[in-house]
Amino acid sequence: MNTKVWSKLRKEVEEHIVDYVLLTCLSLLTVVLLITFTHNRFIQIMLLVVFTLLYFMWGIVHHIKEKTLHRKIVIEYLLIAGCILVTLLSFF
8 A cells, every 4th residue: 555545544544533442442342252252153243243233334334424325325334244244253
């Protein structure tokens, strides 16, 4: 990646640090809970479903705050959340 791309990425992260810290904490908590409930497949599946729903809602809220929410973005987050769920469920 060139310097211009890194500069833009850094600015994006700095402007929305709270959003990205929240998403990172949510992801880490999900991993910890998945490990904690290794022997309970039902709870693991529910955790994955809740995680993907929260990811979807996080994306929507993020774009509402930015005033950039459009139907296309909602569909994109919905499809990405679905792909995440299917991919993660394939491991469990």
